[in-house]
Amino acid sequence: MCADTPTANQYKDTLNLPKTDFPMRAGLPKREPEWLARWEEMGIYDRLREKAKAETRPAFTLHDGPPYANGNLHIGHALNKILKDMVVRSQQMMGRDARYIPGWDCHGLPIEWKIEEKYRAKGRDKDEIPVIDFRQECRTFAEGWVDVQREEFKRLGVTGNWEKPYLTMDFHAERVIAEEFMKFLMTGTLYQGSKPVMWSPVEKTALAEAEVEYHDRQTDAIWVKFPITKARVGESPVDEPDDHMGAGAQLLAEQLEESAVIIWTTTPWTIPQNRAICFGEGISYGLYEITATPEECWASVGDTYIMADALAEAALTQARVEGFTRRRDVTAGELSRVTCAHPFAGAEGAGGEWDFDVPLLAGDHVTDDAGTGFVHTAPSHGDDDYAIGVKHGLPMTYNVLDDSSYRADLPFFGGECILKPNGKPGGANKAVIAKLVELDRLLARQRITISDAHSWRSKAPVIRLNRPQWFAAIDKPVGDGNDTYGETIRQRALTSIDQLVTWTPQTGRNRLYSMIEARPDWVLSRQRAWGVPLTCFVKKGAQPADPDYLLRDPAVNARIVEAFENEGADSWYAEGAKARFLGNEHDPEAYEQVFDILDVWFDSGSTHAFVLRDREDGSEDGLADLYLEGTDQHRGWFHSSMLQACGTMGRAPYRGVLTHGFTLDAKGNKMSKSVGNTVAPEKVVQQYGADILRLWVAQSDYTVDLRIGDEILKNVADSYRRLRNTMRYLLGALSAFEEADRVAPEQMPEMERVILHMMADLDERVRAGYAAYDFQGVFQSVFHFATVTLSAQYFDIRKDALYCDKPDSLRRRAALTVMDAIFHRLTAWLAPILVFTCEEVWLERFPGPDSSIHLQDFPAPRPDWRHPEAVGRWEVIRGVRRVVTGGLELERQAKTIGASLEAAPTVHVPAHVAGMIDPELFADTCIVSQLTVSTDPVPEGAFTLPDVPGVGMVFARAEGEKCQRCWKILPDVGTHAHPGTCARCNDALDA
Structure with a gap:
């Protein structure tokens, strides 16, 4: 090369190099709040509503399942709200009017419990506080947390009508909740019954299944002797009439009457409430005689016991029996004719409390998996027990009070508690076991660990307890004329699940269907103060079965809803409320006002009525296109909403249900504050930015449980950097692009036509993915296209043409035209996920006070881009x-x-x-x-x-020589007017 040949640096300024101020370092934690403030100033959510109205777009309504207003957000909240935001934004950009009204659940025990904790810390008794004052404290508490959570949700980039959310404690909401309840009252599906419910002695209220969680706890398992008092003969078709068989049967009966049936239970405190014993008709039973025992043993030589053959050896081993023999079979027919005595029957000082027959009854729920094959049955304390009791007319018992103590006059056990006020075990189990030992009715005991129900608020164990409660009958014809999908609530719900709802994933259908198919009547009442009361009156002196027990008067109902609309549910507790609501038509002295409050799940289950139906920005037909919550809501909000709507409007309130999994730590463990493995959304946002958290959601398979931790977030941040690099390159390359440079697809080189075809194909996949809520699929497709097809291939190939071709070359202009199309699509496709970054990218190219990627739709499909050949x-x-x-x-x-x-x-x-x-x-x-x-x-x-x-x-x-402008090595370099260049670069310099 000659000394006067120019160097590459001298030609650098002649290249069309990318130019952009877009930073490679995002600085998201600092910059994201600036975009939030900008969107708020623009009123971007309202602008989208105006745009949709002007274009008469079809509506899409995602109905927000209300989070509870009582604490800072956890990572599960973030996952849920980000998923909802991706749905809303993608539906909007696909041409819908995607409305999102955030809401909060404000009533119920969690908030009430917080206020009570404050009272307990000050040594005050909640019951001494006027109820309206107490309710106002609960309201103030909820208001404070609504404000906190609203800002935390907005910080995640979640769009919605934040200025006008829905709150279940708003006066109109309380009015509608009461109104929806009174539909159950008027159609006759409401009734008062006495059956076992999940009862929290610590909180002194009934709980729904969705309000309990299961934890391991230790308890005493006991094997108890129920002496047989009678073994009837001649009362079954199997008994033969001849004298020989009759005598044989009598002998067998006498053998049984010298024996005892052995039951096994993990709830010794329920023994005083026993009314029957259940056996399984398909189980093999035997009569076992004790032949050898140690000195210290609750069994004696010669004792005979009846047990399931599969369990007898284990039971007798636990009883420390040293020898036994099986004397004979005991058939189901024989068992059905056996009557036992209660273990406490005839006990001195019992006053005849337990001097009644204990029948043996066949039960489908009995198995020989554990215990003895016999189930002690207390109808007041279990669902199966209750069902057997109803079937056979067994009496209910009321030995256990609200605080889990035995009634004071119960012999031997009066005042003993199952649980102490702090949730720890009381003395009931110990007292019952001691009495069984004293009366020689205990065969064995064992300390075991079981999984048992606990209140998810107080974390204390709950018990099954019979209490008068208010129920919605789910198998009684509703009689409201909405029978298209069935006459009963259960029929309507099951039909809705199969015919009216799309499930994502499909397994959600199976889970909810099986739950509703097997569930009992809905317990609506709670014995608390903060919530919407059961707005009904009962006639004094009447029984629940009497037709006039419940007052059903539309005029009374109308006065109640009017008061609730103007004054809220507190009006139910105001002085003179009974007379006010009953009016002149009914004597206040003839009726009792019900002060139980509604199950909080009825509140949230009713939200479709005061949000979707009543709000101007709700839904035209009162139905939601989508409910989106975690898998626990199959027994929670999905479930209660289904039951409530089927009881009031005859069908499900939603057309689609999307379910996501739970959030776990990086090792797959459940997050726990005590373990110290929680991941707070606030800290992730402070360290990485909300877009990284959103990208974590998009990259994950939300249909299963999701893991999150430092290494996982670092990998997400790496993916983000690669995408950001792609967008930065596009911005730099397009800095010189003008509309006059645009090239029609048919004029483009084949490589550009291939890229256009790929984008047309990807557009279809992106739209289909967003429509199916497959955010992981959308992101993976777009990410691969951006970082592999574009950055690693197309951009790399076309750099030479973009930098070195003369400005008006077809190849260069075609590449820029394609990059412009890529830019519009990548920013739009990723906008529902990376809401802040895509806004930054958009504004870098299209600045202006009214400019925003979130006011754009996905660019229209281009069939003319298809070039399969x-x-x-x-x-x-x-x-x-x-x-x-x-x-x-x-x-x-x-x-x-x-x-x-x-x-x-x-x-x-x-x-x-x-x-x-x-x-x-x-x-x-x-x-x-x-x-x-x-x-x-x-x-x-x-x-x-x-x-x-x-x-x-x-x-x-x-x-050849190296071209000092494009760096290609070619034979013609140095033979042109511009020293050290190839023919292409020489022409470009002349242009």
Whole structure:
């Protein structure tokens, strides 16, 4: 090279290099709040509503399942709200009017419990506080947390009508909740019954299944003797009438009457309430005689016991029996004619409390998996027990009071508690076991660990306890005329699940269907103060079964809802409320006012009525397109909403249900504050930014449990950086793009037509993915396209043309036209996920006070971009390119070359492939200076790839000088007017 030949630096300013101020470092924690403030100032949510109205867009309503207003957000909240936001934003950008009204659950025990804790800390008794004052404290507490959580949700980039959310404690909401309850009252599905419910002695209220969680706890398992007092004969078709068989049967009966039935239970405190024993008709039972015992044993030689054969040995071993023999079978027919005495029958000082027969009854719920094959049955303390009691007319018992203490006058046990006020075990189990030992009715005991129900608020155990409660009958014809999907609540719910609702994933259908198919009547009442009361009156002196027990008067109901609308539910507790609501038509002295409050799940289950139906920005038909919550809501909000709506409007309130999993730590463990493995959304946002948290959601399979931790978030941040790099390159390349540069698709080189086809195909997949709520699929498709197809291939190939071609070259203008299309689609496709970053990218190119990516839709589909024949050729050419680049990489590793432009390979391809390849264009595609295409057979030693048959690459160095402008090595460099350039660069400099 001559001394006066220009260097590359002297030609640098002649290149069309990318220009952008877009930073590679995002600085999201600092910058995201600026965009939030900008959106609020723009009123962007309202602008979208105005745009939708002007364009008469079809509505899409995601109804927000209300979080509870009593604490800072956890990572599960973040997952849920981000998923909802992705749904709303993507539906909006696909042409819908996607409304989102955030809401809060404000009533119920969690808030009441917090206020009570405050009282307890000050030594005050909640019951001494006027109820309206107490309720006002609860309201104030909830208001404070609504404000806190609202700001935390907004910080995650969640869009919605934050200025006008719905609150279950708003006066109109309380009015509608009461109104919806009174529909149950008026149609006769409301009734007062006495059956076992989940009861929290610590909180002194009934709980729904959704309000309990299961934890391990220790308890005493006991084996108890129930002496047989009678074994009837001659009362079954199996008994033969002849004297011989009759005498034999009598002998067998006498043998049984000398025996005892052995039951096993893990709730000794329920023994005083026993009314029957259940057995399984398909279980094999035997009569076992004790032949040897140690000195210390609750069994004696000669005792005979009846137990299931599969369990007898284990039970007797636990009883420390040293020898026993099985004397004979005991059939189901014989058991059905057996009567036992209660273990406490005839006890001195019992006053005859337990002097009644204990029948043996067949029960489908009895198994021989554990215990003895006999189930002690206390109808007041279990669902199966209650069902057996109803079937056979067993009496209910009321020995246990609200605080879990035995009634004071119960012999032996009066005043003993099952649980102490702090939730720890009381003395009831110990007292019952001691009495059984004293009366020689205990065979064995064992300390075991069981999984048992606990209140998820107080964390204390709960018990099954019979209490008068208010129920919604789910198998009684509703009689409201909405019978299209069934006459009963259960029928309507099951039909809705199968015919009216789309489930994502489909397993959600199975879970809810099985729950509703098997569930009992809905317990509506709670014995608390903060909530919407059961707005009904009962006639004094009447029984629940009497037709006039409940007052059903539309005029009374109308006065109640009017008061609630104007004054809220506190009006129910105001002085003179009974007379006010009953009016002149009813004597206040003849009725009692019900002060139980509604199950908080009835509150949230009713939200469809005062949000979707009543609000101007609700839903035109009162139905939601989507409910979206975690898997626990199959027994919670999905469930209660279904039951409530089926009872009041005859069908499900939603057309679609999406379920996500729980959040776990990086090792897959459940998060716990005590363990110290929680991940707070606030800290993630402070360290990484909300977009990284949102990207974590998008990258995850939300249909299963999701893991999160430092390493996981670092990997997410790495994916983010790669995407950001792609967007930064686009911005730089498009800095000089003008509308006059645009090229029609049919005029473009084949590579650009291939990219357009890929985008048309990707557009279909993105829209289908967002429509199916497959955010992981959308992100993976877009991410691969952006970082592999574009950054690692297309951008790399087209850099030379973009930088070095003259400004008006077709190839350069076509590439810029395609990049413009890429820019609009990538920013739009990713906007529902990376809400802050896509706004930053958009504003970098299209600044302005009214500019926002979130006011855009996905660009319209372009069928004219489809070029399947070009894609077919490109797939072949790309395979050949892989052989070339693979061979060059080996040369680079061997340090034969430093850059691929130093190479001039010969590529051997089949003849039909050679016809697809233009050597000059293919050299650019492979980023080499020169390239030769040969149809000769692949020579020995050529680089090949097993999956690209018939193709080989033979390496050679490029011949000529290095162009100081484009760096290609070509023979003509130095032969043009501009020193040190190739022909292409010489022409560009002259342009």
